[in-house]
Amino acid sequence: MPAGGTGCSGCPTSWLPGSTLRRERACAPTSSRGVLARSLAAQPVLCDLLGAQAAVLERNVSPQVAAAFKRAAVANARALAGLVRARLAELGEESSIQFVGVAALSAGAVWAHTHPSAAMQAAYEADPELAALRLDFTPALRELLAGLLARRPSPSAA
Numbered sequence: 001m002p003a004g005g006t007g008c009s010g011c012p013t014s015w016l017p018g019s020t021l022r023r024e025r026a027c028a029p030t031s032s033r034g035v036l037a038r039s040l041a042a043q044p045v046l047c048d049l050l051g052a053q054a055a056v057l058e059r060n061v062s063p064q065v066a067a068a069f070k071r072a073a074v075a076n077a078r079a080l081a082g083l084v085r086a087r088l089a090e091l092g093e094e095s096s097i098q099f100v101g102v103a104a105l106s107a108g109a110v111w112a113h114t115h116p117s118a119a120m121q122a123a124y125e126a127d128p129e130l131a132a133l134r135l136d137f138t139p140a141l142r143e144l145l146a147g148l149l150a151r152r153p154s155p156s157a158a
Contacts, residue, residue, distance in 0.1 A: 033145035036084075040107045041138045044115075050108030077101055088149070103145055110141045 040047055049057065058066060081096035091099060114137040116124065124130050 033142050037138045037142040047111035050104055051112040106144050
């Protein structure tokens, strides 16, 4: 499935960082995690939806709708996992799918925390001490992804 098109059930795949991953020359995990974090940062609506997916969007739908959505999600995860595996072949198919799944969940959570409500924004401005808990999306996600990659089991441990 080409980046920039649609996946199953018309789900957009334009956010998939395929062309960016192919253009990056460095094969290091630092390059791939940065590309993924920047690609997601450029898609605020997607990040909002990822944050609401399990708690809101997957509720009160028919089993058929839920299954169609998950099929599309699996197809998109496989496409992104393939791009990640092209840069980090040591992950293997299963590990790369798990990585992109956790990356998507993390992106939703990090997005919600890095885009505070008006009340929380006012609290940050009123009390600068609270800024210790304020994060920027791209660096926070990039570091989280680095931790995921650093903690993956080695092929010999599997």
